[in-house]
Amino acid sequence: MRPALTLCLLLTMMTPTTIARNTHMPETATAASSATPVPPPPAWLPGLDALYDTQLRVAGLEDRSFTAEHWWSVATPLLEKQRGFRTEEIGRSVEDRPLRHVRWGTGKTSVLLWSQMHGDESTATMALADLFRFLGEHADHPLVKQLQANTTLHFFPIVNPDGAARFQRRNAQGIDLNRDARMLATPEARTLKALFDQVKPKYGFNLHDQRVGYRAGDSDRGTAIALLSPPYNHAADVNEVRTRAIEVAGVIRTALEPYLAGHIARWDEEFDPRAFGDLTTQWGASTVLIEAGGIEGDVQKQRLRKLYFLGMVAALDSIATGSHAGVSPALYRDLPENGDVWPDLMLRGGTLAVPGHPPTRADLLVNFRNPLAETDGAIADVGDLGTKKVRRSIDARGLFIVPIAGHAGERTVIEANDDDSEDTRAPAPLTPGASARFVLSRDPQGRDVVWTLDGNVDPAAPSPPGS
């Protein structure tokens, strides 16, 4: 990624409202003296960064799609009692998978961190394994000693193991657990609420991934990390509980700014009385929502995993030492909101050559179930798609788009919020909803093939030669 200091400086001087309304903000505007400077990162950061690469990254989590059973097989050896960990089963999922609580530390400040309540959002869970290794294997590290003495950390990794088994957002019943904080209809949500009531955290961390296509504000830059201090009411008032959360979010930004300047955003503060972060704030825990978006080329989110780890350590350290007190709320407020979501791949200017239909000039838009790896693609739109912005585009002028015979099938899920599930008609081979399986060919019969998209983009040939 390229650094984008200009816009960063510009954004830090603007109020969030200004950013939202000013959609034609020039990137070349000069920063005014009222810009809130981001303080230097913590002095320990370079050392911990280096330590991470050699001694903290836990092996066995190189693929971001893993089952809970696999993750626990990797994490459990790190959780030895003599290293201060206590692990207990606290419930069972709908499909009877164990839900576990890990506890570490002897301090008086209680912190609750829960991950992967959406089953396909695994970045934080990978980073938690690294954090366990840090806490367990580096007892003499000053950061660990400070945490051990001043905090008690409560972890609930993989709140949604049934969803993780399918690498899907929702639980086995199709329920979004992060909309079940009020009803507590699911065993997973009830288990999280019971743990919250038991440990009465002063701080909470609600750990997620968000869609890769999100842009930071009005910019063209993808959001790598998004932060939110969830509101506890519709007015999004700020009380003492939220003040602490906003400070901690500012600490996370400060630590990650050297890596991700311009790629850090925040979520909007619309109150949702069904969402956990909103209610844990209401219940008195200073809660920070962390969302991992994407870094182009970081296909398995391994780079983002490390940054997530560093951000969490910075947040926890500021809690253990109390150093977040007095951090400027502008560090959080000045972040651009998550803006547009850019679709994944556009083929511009090709000619559809579907058997039985006349050849037709059309752009073709493809979204992937895994946008960074470009796998499991489906047609999202077709026709004159104008100047629509996308994460990647391919010039298909002069080429025919020919469906791969006999393989076009119906796609059921493109994005978690796709509500077209009642439409059971099988789409034609290149219409929205169809699996993205076609070739780019110099002839309409698909004999002189220059590029193939077989649901997945071939990493060895991501684009047609010469494009």
Ligand SMILES: [Zn+2]
């Ligand atoms: Zn989520």
